[in-house]
Amino acid sequence: MREEIIVSGRNNPLIDPQLHVWHWEIPTYLFLGGLAAGVMFFAALYYLRGRENDYRTAVKLAPMIAPIALALGLIALFLDLHHKLYFWRLYTTIRLESPMSWGAWTLMIVTPVSIIWSALHIKELFPNWDWKFDFAKELIGFFEKNKKVLAWIMLISSAILGIYTGILFSAFNARPLWNTSIMGPLFLASGLSAGSAVVIWMSKNHAERKRFAQLDLMIIGIELFLIIHMFMGFLASTQVQIDAVNLFLGGPYTASFWGFVVILGMIVPAILEGLELKGYKIPVAIPVVLVLFGSVMLRFIISNAGQASRWLY
C-alpha cells in the first residue's frame, strides 16, 4: 500500500486540493469563439462558391452574430485574467510555441474581419442604413471591391480560430485528458455544428435549411467519430491517460458527458434533423437548441474534467 500526502500543508488557492484555475470564462469563450468560427467559415465558403443568393442567411445574416459572439467572448477572456491591466502584453510579442499567443493574434485578425463582413451586409438587415460619412462609404467600397480576398482571409482565419479553441487544451501535457491532438478537430467540428445550427434557426428558406441540416448531420457524424477515436487513443495509451479517460467511463463526469454532450447534444438532434429531412414536422428550435447546448457542455465538461486529470503523483 502506498499513501502520498503533503505533510507541510499546502492550500494554494485555485490549485489545491485539485486544480480549478479556469472557471466559466474559458469554456464560455471557447464556445463563443467556436460559434463565431462556424458561422464565419460557412459564410466565406458559400460566398466563394458563388451561392450567396441561394444561402442568403448563411452568407449575409448569420455572420452578423460573429462580432457579437467574439465581443462577449473577449469580455469573458478578459475577466479570466488575474493581472488584467497587463493584457496588452499579449500584443507586444509573438510566441510561436504558445497556443494562447496564437489565439490572441488570431482574434486580432478574426474580430476586425467579422466586423467588416457584417458592415458589408448591414443593409440586408436595415435597408435604410446610411453610412453618413464619405470615408466610411469609401472604406466599404474598398472592401466590397476586395470581398473575395476578405472571404479567403475569413475562411482560413475562422478555421484557425475553430481549431485553436481545441489546441489550447491539447497543448497541455500536464493534464492528460486534454493532451490529445483530436481536441483541435473535435472543437472545430463542434464549432461548425453550432454555426450550422444557428443558420438553420435564422433561415426562412427551405432549401437553405435543408442544406444546413444535412451539413449538421454530417458534422455530428464526424464529431461522434472523433469522440470514439479519442477514447480509443486514450485507452490504448499510458496509465495516466487511461485514468484520465476513466473520468468519462465510470468516473465523476460519466453521466454529464454521455448524457449532455453525446446523447442530448449530438444523437438526439441528429435524429430530429434526420426526421425533419424525411419530411416529419419538427419545431426547428429543438434540434438547434440541443446542438448549441451540447456545444456549450462539451467545452465546460472538457475544461473541468481536464483540470481534474493529472499525472500519477
Add this chain to the structure above:
Amino acid sequence: MAIDTKKCVGCSDCVVACQTENDVPIGHCRDWVVEVMDGTYPQLEIELRSERCNHCKNSPCVRCCPTGASHYSDGGIVLVTKNECIGCSACITSCPYDARYVHPDGYVDKCTFCLHRVKKGMQPACVAVCPTKCMYFGDLDDPGSEVSEVLKKRKYKTLIPEAGTKPQLYFLI
C-alpha cells in the same frame, strides 16, 4: 538542486523559511513537504521530499506563456517577470508539478531558487535553513560543485520524468 530523502525529517523549516524570505502571501506556498508511506504496518517505509518548482530544462510553463513573462534566466532558473504576466494561468495548467500559484496581486508566482540571495553568493533560504543539511544547491554544469559531486556518488531520481519536462530537482534515494 539535490535533496537527500534519507536525511530529510519533514520538519517543514524550508517551507517557513521560504515564506519569510520571499514574503509569500499568507495561505500560499512556493515549496512543500511530501510524505510517501509504503507498506503495511509494521513493515513501513517513509520517504520525505521537500518539493518546489523543478526548474525544468524543457519547461511547459515557459513554452505556453503567451507574453514571454515566464522565461529561463541565465543559469537555467525559471522565472516570471511580474509586469509582463497577464495572469492567464496557462502556465499553472501546464505544470505537472502544480508548482505555481496566482499571487493575490494578480501575477503568477513560484520558486525562484532565491536568485536574489544566490546572486550575493548565499544559498537559497530553504537550503540555508535546513537543520539536517539535506539540500545541496549549486551549478550542475560545474563538475566540481557540491551538487554535481553528490550526484556522482549517490543514486537519485527526478519526479515524473516521463512528463518530458527534464526536471532539475534531484532526489537522492
